[in-house]
Amino acid sequence: MSYFYNLYNLNIKSEIELSGINHGSENYDVFISRGDLPDDLGQDSIIKPSFSYLNNIYLLNIKDTIKIKVEDGNKITVDAKPEISNTTIKSFILSQGMGVLLHQRGVFTIHSNAVEIDGKAVLLCGKSGAGKSTISAELINRGYKFINDDISVLQNIDGKFYINPGIRQLKLWKESLQFISHNEQNLEQIRPELEKFRIEIDNLSSNELIELNRIYILSINELNPYQLFKPDSIQKLKILRNQVYIKNIANFVGNKVKNFENLTTLSKTVEVRTISRPRQSAPPSIIVDMILEDMLT
Amino acid sequence: MKNKKIIWLASYPKSGNTWFRAFLTNLYKDQDKEFDINDLQGGPIASDRSTFDELTNLDSSELSFEEIDNLRPEVYCDLAKNLDEIRFMKVHDAYTYLKDGSPMFPVDATLGCVYIMRNPFDLALSFANHLNASIEKTVEYMNDSNFAFASKNNKFNIQLRQFLLSWSGHVRSWTEQDKIKFIVLRYEDMKDDPFREFSKAINFAGLNFSEEKIKVAIEQAKFENLKKQEEAKGFREKSPKSPSFFREGKKGNWHGKLSNELVQSIIEHHKDILIRYKYLDENNNILV
Numbered sequence: 366m367s368y369f370y371n372l373y374n375l376n377i378k379s380e381i382e383l384s385g386i387n388h389g390s391e392n393y394d395v396f397i398s399r400g401d402l403p404d405d406l407g408q409d410s411i412i413k414p415s416f417s418y419l420n421n422i423y424l425l426n427i428k429d430t431i432k433i434k435v436e437d438g439n440k441i442t443v444d445a446k447p448e449i450s451n452t453t454i455k456s457f458i459l460s461q462g463m464g465v466l467l468h469q470r471g472v473f474t475i476h477s478n479a480v481e482i483d484g485k486a487v488l489l490c491g492k493s494g495a496g497k498s499t500i501s502a503e504l505i506n507r508g509y510k511f512i513n514d515d516i517s518v519l520q521n522i523d524g525k526f527y528i529n530p531g532i533r534q535l536k537l538w539k540e541s542l543q544f545i546s547h548n549e550q551n552l553e554q555i556r557p558e559l560e561k562f563r564i565e566i567d568n569l570s571s572n573e574l575i576e577l578n579r580i581y582i583l584s585i586n587e588l589n590p591y592q593l594f595k596p597d598s599i600q601k602l603k604i605l606r607n608q609v610y611i612k613n614i615a616n617f618v619g620n621k622v623k624n625f626e627n628l629t630t631l632s633k634t635v636e637v638r639t640i641s642r643p644r645q646s647a648p649p650s651i652i653v654d655m656i657l658e659d660m661l662t
Numbered sequence: 663m664k665n666k667k668i669i670w671l672a673s674y675p676k677s678g679n680t681w682f683r684a685f686l687t688n689l690y691k692d693q694d695k696e697f698d699i700n701d702l703q704g705g706p707i708a709s710d711r712s713t714f715d716e717l718t719n720l721d722s723s724e725l726s727f728e729e730i731d732n733l734r735p736e737v738y739c740d741l742a743k744n745l746d747e748i749r750f751m752k753v754h755d756a757y758t759y760l761k762d763g764s765p766m767f768p769v770d771a772t773l774g775c776v777y778i779m780r781n782p783f784d785l786a787l788s789f790a791n792h793l794n795a796s797i798e799k800t801v802e803y804m805n806d807s808n809f810a811f812a813s814k815n816n817k818f819n820i821q822l823r824q825f826l827l828s829w830s831g832h833v834r835s836w837t838e839q840d841k842i843k844f845i846v847l848r849y850e851d852m853k854d855d856p857f858r859e860f861s862k863a864i865n866f867a868g869l870n871f872s873e874e875k876i877k878v879a880i881e882q883a884k885f886e887n888l889k890k891q892e893e894a895k896g897f898r899e900k901s902p903k904s905p906s907f908f909r910e911g912k913k914g915n916w917h918g919k920l921s922n923e924l925v926q927s928i929i930e931h932h933k934d935i936l937i938r939y940k941y942l943d944e945n946n947n948i949l950v
Contacts, residue, residue, distance in 0.1 A: 414736035415718040427725070428732045456724055492712050493723045494818040540817035558726035560816035585820070588700065588896045611719045644820060645902040 369393065373467065373518045373531055381443060383455050384553065385534045385563065387572070395439050395466065397458065402432040402444035411617065416461075423465045423618060425457070433462050438469035456555050459532060464516060464611050468619035473519045473627045474610040475580075478535070479512035479528050480504045481570040482578070482660060486528040488517055490608040491583035496642060496652065498537050500583065502545035503649035504656075510570040511535060516610050520574060521627055524634060527574040534563040544649055579636045581656055582608065586641035593655055594639045601632040604639065667745040668738060669867050670767060670775040670842075671704050671752045674832045676788040677780035678849040679704075679752055680899065680907070684888055685860055686750060688879035689871055697882055699891045700898050708738070708753040708767075709812070709822040717741060727815070727823045731760055734822070735768040742771035748867060750776075754811065755824040756835040765841055772842045776863045780849035781941045781950045782829045782928050783916035794903035801924050804829040805931040830932035833939070848939065850913045850950055856880045885911035914950050 370377040371389030378393035404426055405412055410419035417424050425433040431454060432444040441462045445454050467474050477488040478501040489497045498514070505511050513531035520527045534553070537545065539560035542552075551565040582604055586592070596604055605628050609615050615624060638659060642652055673679040683704040688697050706713055714730070715722050717737045722730055742749075758766050767775075782804060790800040803809045807828045812819035826832055837846060845866040852859045861876055871879075889908040892900070900907035920928075929936065929946060936942035941950055 413717075413719070414733050414740050415720055427729050430726075430729055460721060460724065493715060493721050494711070494820060538817045555724060556726065558728075558815065559724070561724070587898045587900075587902065613716070614719050643902065 372463065373472065373516075374529055381454055381458065382451060383458065385565065386459075386532070395441065397441040397443065397462075400434075400442040400444060402434050402442060404432070416614075418614075418617060421469060421618075423469075423614070425461050425465075427457070431457050433457055435462055435465040435469065438466055438471075441466060450557050452554060453556050460515065461611070465614060465618055467516070467518065468611070468615050471620040471623055473521065473624060474615075475517045475519060475605075475608050476515070476610040476612075477517045477580070477608065478514055479517045479530075479575075481510040481512055481575060482657075484575075485578035486512055486517075486570075486575040487578055487656070487660070488528075488580045489583060490580060495583040495585060496647070496649065497583060498535055499541050499544050499649045500652055500656070501535055502537060502541065503653045505535070505566060505568055506545060507653065508568070510568050511566040512570045512575060519577065519627070519631070521630060522574075524630060526577040526631060526635060528577055529574055530570060530572055533566060533569055535566055536561060536563050538562075577635055579638070579660065580605070580608075580631075582637070582639045583652070584639065584641050585644050587644050590641050590643035590647070591651060591655065592639075592641045593659060596637060596639065598632055601637045602628060604637060605632055665739065665742045665771060666769075666773045667742045667748050668771050669748060669750050669773050670708070671750050671778065672757070672775050672836050672844075673754065673778040674780075674785065674826060674829055675754050676785050676792055678778050678847075678852060679754075681852070681883065681885070681888070681911075682776070682778055682847075682860070682863070683750070683752060684883035685856075685879050688882040689864075689875060693878070697887075699888055700895070702899075704750040704752045705899075706752075707821065708734075708751050709755060709824045711820060711822055713737075713741075714822060722822065723818055727813070728761070730822055731766065734766055735760070735764060735771075738771045739768050748773060748869070750867075754826060756827040756832045757839050758825050758827075758835065765839070767842070769841050773868075774866065775836060775842055775844035776866065777833075777836045777844050777846045778849065778852075779833055779846060779939065781913070781916075781948075782932060782936075783920055783925065783941075783948065783950065784849075784913060785829070786924070786928070787916055787919055788909060791909055792901050792904050792907075794901070797920065797924060801927055805927065807831050828931060829928075830935035833935050846939075853913050916950075 368379045368382055369389045369391050370386040372386050375395050376389040376393045377395045379397035380399055405417040406419040406424050410417040421437050423435045434442040477490040478497045479486050479488050480501055489500050491497050514535050516531050518529040520529055547564050553563040555561050671679055683702040686703040711722055717740055718733055786801050790797045805828055809826045811824045812821045813823050847859050892908050897907045
């Protein structure tokens with residue numbers, strides 16, 4: 366059986382169901398299938414913890430769980446045992462699979478959630494656990510529209526950046542579900558081993574390109590929480606380089622020169638802020654208030 | 663051999679690991695530079711999640727515990743491969759093995775281990791403060807051979823899961839293995855004669871520092887200085903649950919503060935190791 370999707374403006378034909386992703390045309394750009402894969406790409410390849418890379422082929426190997434091969438920006442092959450759940454396979458396809466594929470296609474991506482505020486896109490960046498999703502949840506609660514989770518695709522059109530909406534489901538840990546009103550039936554557990562869920566969001570932005578206004582980088586800082594900082598242009602470039610999706614892989618998978626040009630333009634044209642929060646029990650409302658107040662400046 | 667560059671600074675929590683790291687920091691720094699407790703050698707801890715994510719290019723918060731464990735040895739090997747010199751790395755995990763029998767802390771990346779231990783009677787008080795838990799609950803954790811940090815799967819943990827085992831299980835795991843060479847430092851000996859004990863560790867690591875430099879580093883890293891810095895500017899490694907990280911820094915402080923019941927429970931659960939490391943004699947007399 367084949368499924369047809371559209372994600373990041375790419376038409377995808379897939380042998381694996383990816384629930385929650387928009388339907389697409391049968392005239393596909395990317396093909397996802399199942400197949401047998403080796404553990405790595407051989408001794409001539411670059412071998413790193415979790416993956417190997419050779420000649421525009423990336424091979425992810427999560428031992429005893431899944432292998433995923435991504436080739437030439439248009440083909441993803443999945444090798445997973447029958448007992449591995451579809452939600453697990455979907456998780457890896459949508460993160461590593463699509464992340465690497467986008468880099469292979471030269472697409473500029475930032476690891477962030479995106480929310481629409483006053484008609485423009487705001488990116489929420491930060492390492493895992495920094496609070497991107499709980500802050501997104503609080504903004505959605507306040508009536509702002511959700512654009513996408515995890516990977517934000519940026520298009521540079523005449524020096525202005527636009528977000529091409531991506532995955533429309535928000536991921537939250539069970540403990541954080543309290544921060545968003547939700548229907549239990551709209552929850553999809555991302556992995557059987559983890560109590561982390563994908564949530565269908567009702568209040569979505571349109572599927573059209575949305576102009577990017579501002580980027581917030583969230584971080585945990587126990588000693589100086591709730592500080593908002595406006596970096597200068599040199600600091601901005603350095604900070605933004607660290608926000609590229611799977612940035613270390615991007616260095617040899619993607620188009621380094623084009624990425625750098627985009628980062629340079631981004632640092633010159635888009636407002637960037639860093640915001641810190643304490644490690645524990647930080648109500649997202651405090652950070653959201655800081656963001657909304659800053660947006661007025 | 664050329665990639666064996668990591669020296670694990672292994673300890674059960676609250677055993678003196680941070681004190682040793684403060685000493686190392688002062689040893690390595692220029693004399694005229696200020697020492698900062700928020701920038702210590704030996705970090706980040708081996709179970710730091712963002713280091714793992716950086717080196718695997720994965721979001722570990724979407725991996726299972728077992729998948730993470732399977733990748734940790736490769737991560738340490740990759741880290742060691744790219745080091746120019748020896749690196750000390752703090753670790754609270756017990757020395758554990760993956761399903762395939764290989765150690766979490768790989769031989770190929772390891773130069774050795776400095777194992778720091780502290781008597782469990784004093785440790786219980788310090789650990790209870792750290793966890794913001796009752797002493798009874800803390801001793802329960804210390805007696806539990808399945809005790810682990812960051813083991814809940816319903817929320818984000820800033821660190822990766824670490825199996826601590828019981829207190830004596832932790833000691834055994836590092837000191838009864840035959841895969842990597844190690845040296846044991848007792849906190850109590852470090853308090854009695856820091857120059858002798860810290861010099862042992864420096865010699866073990868194959869490092870070359872003068873007696874004078876070691877003595878100055880010991881003086882700069884003394885407990886009062888660490889406590890003063892924490893009071894002035896905070897310590898980012900302190901648990902958010904506890905009021906302070908550097909409490910008393912004494913040995914034998916447990917007297918009068920642990921009930922007889924708890925003392926007996928500790929002895930019952932950890933007797934062999936208590937005797938082996940001279941915290942208890944054959945007649946059940948506590949030697950600290």
